[in-house]
Amino acid sequence: MHIDTIAPADPTWQTQALCAQTGADFFFPEPGSSVREAKRICGMCELRPACLDYALRNDERFGVWGGLSEKERLALRRANA
Template sequence: MTNLSWRQKAACRGLDPEIFYPTSDDAADTAKSVCNACAVRTPCLEYALSHREHDGIWGGATEKERRRIVRQRRKSA
């Protein structure tokens, strides 16, 4: 899947985007459950990491979780 073509296969396609901008942990769990069943979870997460998305759930990860991934990658590089 090149460029953003992965978005066509996303489980979240057509869902209310507000789901992915939660205001509580319970709401985050709802978004993550959609991501967990998604065939393009990895490209979505990589997109968010490479574009430094600060808000929302991307690829099943919150902003805090994505920051942790970035730190871990820097340490192992």
Template sequence: MTTLRLAFDALPAWHEQANCRGTDTDEFYPDKGGTTRTAKRICARCPVQAECRQDAIDRREPFGVWGGLSERERRQVRRQRADVGSVAA
């Protein structure tokens, strides 16, 4: 039980304000080919959507919907940022 408590203590402060708190996590981790519509709808109204999205991008989160973006969409954002960074250099 101590390990679980430590994991929760490590959550960022913005997590307390997230709309997804208390929501069934299955909505955010659909099966392959499943819909992300419900998760994205929850994220769209979330006051900490930007923080969540950036955190998932920074951590290179490989699964689920975070900040309104799917895994594929987050990879695309990382690629676009890398492209912009290479042009600016």
């Protein structure tokens, strides 16, 4: 789960990260499955900027982070390269 890797010592992640309340299935869907629900949840999450920053800095390749899919993060990395 994302919150374990972002800030394990900070309990506020757990109360603020909406993915912690919904489960990981939305955020790590089977290949070809929709990420729409994960992105909708990210859109309401206060941690979105920090989560996306973490994923980009740590080159997270799988799942939805900070509201962006794997492909979208890859495109963002390439655009900023």
